[in-house]
Amino acid sequence: MDASIIETALGLASTAVSVTGKAASTAEAIKKLFASDKAADAEEAIKLVNILAAELTAANLMKVNLSKALKDLSVELRIEDQFEKDKARYELFTTSQGDIVFKLRADAAGGQPEHFICPACLNKDRLIIFIQGTGDHKRCQVNQNHLYTFGNTPIRSSASENPYY
Numbered sequence: 001m002d003a004s005i006i007e008t009a010l011g012l013a014s015t016a017v018s019v020t021g022k023a024a025s026t027a028e029a030i031k032k033l034f035a036s037d038k039a040a041d042a043e044e045a046i047k048l049v050n051i052l053a054a055e056l057t058a059a060n061l062m063k064v065n066l067s068k069a070l071k072d073l074s075v076e077l078r079i080e081d082q083f084e085k086d087k088a089r090y091e092l093f094t095t096s097q098g099d100i101v102f103k104l105r106a107d108a109a110g111g112q113p114e115h116f117i118c119p120a121c122l123n124k125d126r127l128i129i130f131i132q133g134t135g136d137h138k139r140c141q142v143n144q145n146h147l148y149t150f151g152n153t154p155i156r157s158s159a160s161e162n163p164y165y
């Protein structure tokens with residue numbers, strides 16, 4: 001998973017907490033100002049009320065940002081969870097030519113036909129991409145350079161046997 005999504009959410013959460021904390025202490029200062037026996041200093045009160053208003057606006061803004069970040073994080077976690085579940089359906093498989101790919105586990109097939117997925121895409125991009133082809137060589141569906149050798153059928157040398165070769 002993209003760690004920056006967690007960092008963003010946690011950063012916003014701690015900022016929201018500190019902004020809210022500041023607003024709470026400003027509110028406390030205003031309360032004290034009016035609780036004292038002597039007449040409240042109006043100028044000081046106006047200043048504190050303005051500060052409190054600004055802090056509450058900032059806190060609200062942080063809350064909106066935090067809410068969005070948490071939603072993003074939740075989506076990311078769900079995608080991650082689904083990926084891990086999908087990945088668990090495959091096991092390592094070595095072809096007769098020594099190439100390592102992932103193969104659908106028989107006990108997790110759930111009615112799907114036997115197939116292989118690209119280990120390069122799985123490990124690098126966390127994507128489940130089919131490997132397809134009918135001959136000795138099979139390719140990844142998204143990257144033509146991800147080529148896997150499954151068999152070793154001797155190549156016919158006589159052109160007359162296969163004019164298209």
Ligand SMILES: [Zn+2]
Nearest residue numbers: 118121140146
């Ligand atoms: Zn691939």
